[in-house]
Amino acid sequence: MTTESTDTTGSTPSVRPADAAGLTADAGLTEAVVDSLRDTADPRLRALLTALTRHLHAFVRETEPTIAEWERAIGFLTATGQTCTDTRQEFILLSDVLGVSMLVESVNGHRGPAATESTVLGPFHLTESPVRALGADIDLVGGGEPCVVSGRVLAADGTPLPGAVLDVWQADTEGYYDVQQPDVQPPGNGRGLFTADGDGRFWFRTCVPSPYPIPTDGPVGALLRATGRHPFRPAHIHFIVSAAGHTPVTTHIFVAGSDYLDSDAVFAVKESLVQDFTQTDDPSLAREFGVANPFRHARFDLVLEPV
Template structure:
């Protein structure tokens, strides 16, 4: 009896080859990508030799991740972040010359609808926490100012919780805002000192990694996304240099260039930072 279109019979030895042979009928990069992914999956199965029950548990875990994701919480992003996949993609796709601000991942709590705010505005709508004055500049690699750059910021509150984690307890868009740099490339605003936190452990991803003994700490930080015409977009953090968990960031975001001291000020504390942008290459999206 003919085995059909494939010349290979599926077996433990030929499993990925059979898939690759069947997937090769389509043009483009998708068959190549799928072939690589499936080959790695099959190799893992052959190495670990899971039981049917073990494989069913994996499928159930992935199903739970999907059920835990909605418009306010992205459990798939959290999974990608915690296994280092998101950080690795950033490293591969954002190689920059020395002196440029490095990219980090956005994390699962970014929102694209943060409100535009005037220079000097306070983004802490509930006023809970120690005051923090944030100021900075956006420049190019030569130190020249980048005017009218868009600076998006978001952070956890003084208890280490983001607004979209507590929609019934924090004001909408609390500790989020969008600012524009002036002619000197400068911006400034008021907020509160963020606290470090444990990444969400109440979902399937957190439960799995906690059982594996993986550290789920995030040191205190502020997120930034900086855009300007003609430049590569920066997505990054500023980390509080006094946080004891800098060496075990669960999302692999800590880099020496991004650590700053939140210094004492007349009222609360203050921090300054210069974002150094790289001009976008022709044909490459900023």
């Protein structure tokens, strides 16, 4: 079905699809959907759904997707959900590569200038990290360049936070997390749950992390290929740090000089989180940490704000 529009110049009237002509009239549809949410008991949920409805309807009006395009979009989201398992979260990965995860972190991360900056959780914090003693080695398979990671957990005023808890996880030197290679890596490889000592100090052994690609064998990988984007992340170690009376922080430590620091596939790099993994030649310090000399050593403090 088509409609004719009147042309005041006297030329042949133009013809356009009735659906396009009805876009303005369909503005009432948006208000009808918003009105249907009026009895939502939770005011925050009502506000979120109202904003989502308005923005989503505005997107459709702006881009005018064809029915085939919309069906393809629904198929993509369906495949994303079907790719999720107990050890893989494709929706988090999608949120990451679209920059949404980092944006959510940014709008929630209003911390003081002294506090450690937050960044994305990532899709592989899916298992409980094993409790380990300070100084333990989280690299259970070896093969990488050994290093020591050490520092303190502090309050914003510089006061140590004894008993702070650090949940740590990283990929192996080949760029895989333990849950990606259950037949190759033992459970808990690259993971550890540490408790800082009475002076807020922490230290553990591991291997120097390497850059790696995010999983590309699912819908998110197809999206990256369609948009000509690379899948790589710079080398990093994940942390969730918490202490009584303080706001926890989810963050990374990135290896200075790593490839992809300026083009992280998930947009998570912050300058303050880039740290040197220094080549260290100190036999006494090596003995203290239980590593061969020389070794790589990353030293940094993690700072939390009071609740």
